[in-house]
Amino acid sequence: MSAPTVSHHYTTTGLDNRKIAIWAFIGSECMLFVSLISTYLIYKGRSRVGPFPHEAWTDPGTGHVYKAILNIPVTSASTFVLLMSSLAMVLALAAVENKGKPQRTLGERILGNSKLWLFMTALLGATFLGFQAFEFTSFVHEGLTIKTNLFGSTFFTLTGFHGAHVTAGVIWLVSMLMIDFKRGLGPEDALSVDIMALYWHFVDVVWIAIFTLVYLIR
């Protein structure tokens, strides 16, 4: 094996152990999230009291009418924000990998600015979390908590776990951005950024599944 210019943790497969580890981790995370989605789907439509996700409900005791709780326009906007964060993430990775190459035009300088794209990814991730905080707060104000019914328990558990993963991703992104500001990221850091990007895209694909299965399918 020829000596690489940067230190890598090779395994007997010839692959870097960190990259194998992140894919194994993502595989295990698939099982975690599918179990949470399964729990949501199993209990779907089995809540005895409202509020319900897609239908209005009248409390027989008080006569209070609870409207359908899910806010599709707001969630659609947050879904778009998370999808765009994935675009910013791949552009950040590409910028790190291409650091040092000549940038002749303004477009090349923008595309090659890793700090810009890392910042954009973190900002869009934080915006998604803001949407989620707004959603959770409005649900609680409308009478749905994690203890209200089966829908509330499974919904808050599933989306809360996802939100915690997004939060971890934003912290990771901000840390990487700070390193970029401190010493600059270059092609030798591409694997570290790639591993972070894989985690971030995984968080995105989990939301793609949640958005359809929880929010859109009635």
Place this chain on the structure above:
Amino acid sequence: MDSSHHSNLTAAEEHAAGIEHEHPSWSTYWKVAVILTVLTAMEVWVYYIPAFVGSRAFVPTLLVMSVLKFTIVVLFYMHLRYDNRLFKILFTGPLVVAIITLFALMFLFGHMHLGHVGA
């Protein structure tokens, strides 16, 4: 600046990272973003068509679009299309097991029956 993103890495580094082929270009990333946005817009659009929501095609249509988005992100943004086969196995293996478990649980709890699927 539309070329591969790995021209600064040595062959050994590319192999260590599991890269078997070149990654997509910037223009591919932007096209993927447009496709994802259009698919998301279509998902939300069909949600607001009452006649379609009541039809048998509603759930399968949404599932197909969701699977398409999921696959596109995994193949192009996560670069699984270009990466080492071991990574594909590490991802798809647990995913397939998890999805089979999901369907088994749906049958077990009476949400799905042979010849009829519904919630």
